[in-house]
Amino acid sequence: MGDEVAVRRRRQPEQTGQPRRIPQQRRGRERFEKILSVALELIEKNGSDALKMSEIVEKAELSFGALYQYFPDKSSIIRTLAERFNEQGRACVEAELATVADAETLRQALCNIADQYYAFFRQEPVMRDIWIATQADRLLQQVDAEDMEFHAQALFSVLAKLAPERSRSELIAVARLTMQLLAAAVRYAISLDDAEGQAAITLYQRMLPADIARLS
Structure with missing residues (x-):
C-alpha cells in the first residue's frame, strides 16, 4: 500500500x-x-x-x-468550472451593454448586471464557492483577472461611443474600476443573508453616478 x-x-x-x-x-x-x-x-x-x-x-x-x-x-478542475460559469456571466454583460444608447441606459444596464449576478450566485451556491476559490488560490487568480478584463473592455467599448472626446486611458480606467466595484458589491452582498444582500445591491445601485462616462 x-x-x-x-x-x-x-x-x-x-x-x-x-x-x-x-x-x-x-x-x-x-x-x-x-x-x-x-x-x-x-x-x-x-x-x-x-x-x-x-x-x-x-x-x-x-x-x-x-x-x-x-x-x-x-x-485545473476548479478553473475549468469557473471558466464555464464565467461564460454565462459574459453573456449577461454583453446582452445588457448591447442595449445602451446613452448615460441613462448605461446606468440601468449596470444595475441589471448587478441584479443578475447577485441572483445567479444566490441560486448557484457551488458557483459562489468556486468564485471565492478563484480569489484565494494563486493558480486561479488569473481566471478572475481575465474575466474582469473582459468585462472592462466590454464597458470601455460602450464608454468610447458615449464620450468619444475622452482619452482612451481615462475611459479604460473608469471601465476597469466600475467593473471591479460592481464585482466587489456582489461579492459583499452574497456574504450576507438574502434580505441584507438585496439591500446591499440596492444601495450600490443608488450610489452609481448618473453619467459614468464623465467620471475622471
Whole structure:
C-alpha cells in the first residue's frame, strides 16, 4: 500500500492550474464531463477547499491515470468550472451593454448586471464557492483577472461611443474600476443573508453616478 501511494505521488504532475487537454473524441469527452460533474457534486457537498483528487477517482470510478490524463490537479478542475460559469456571466454583460444608447441606459444596464449576478450566485451556491476559490488560490487568480478584463473592455467599448472626446486611458480606467466595484458589491452582498444582500445591491445601485462616462 505504501509503495502504491509513493508511485502515485511520483506520477502526479506539478500543479499548473490548467487542464492538461480537452478531449475531442466522444469517449474522452464523456469521461471529461463525468469528472467535472463529480467534482461539482463534491464541491456542493463539502466545498472546494475539501475537494480531493482521490474522492473524484473513487466516485467517478476512474483510475488516477485516467484523471491526470485530463486534469493534473484540483486547481485545473476548479478553473475549468469557473471558466464555464464565467461564460454565462459574459453573456449577461454583453446582452445588457448591447442595449445602451446613452448615460441613462448605461446606468440601468449596470444595475441589471448587478441584479443578475447577485441572483445567479444566490441560486448557484457551488458557483459562489468556486468564485471565492478563484480569489484565494494563486493558480486561479488569473481566471478572475481575465474575466474582469473582459468585462472592462466590454464597458470601455460602450464608454468610447458615449464620450468619444475622452482619452482612451481615462475611459479604460473608469471601465476597469466600475467593473471591479460592481464585482466587489456582489461579492459583499452574497456574504450576507438574502434580505441584507438585496439591500446591499440596492444601495450600490443608488450610489452609481448618473453619467459614468464623465467620471475622471
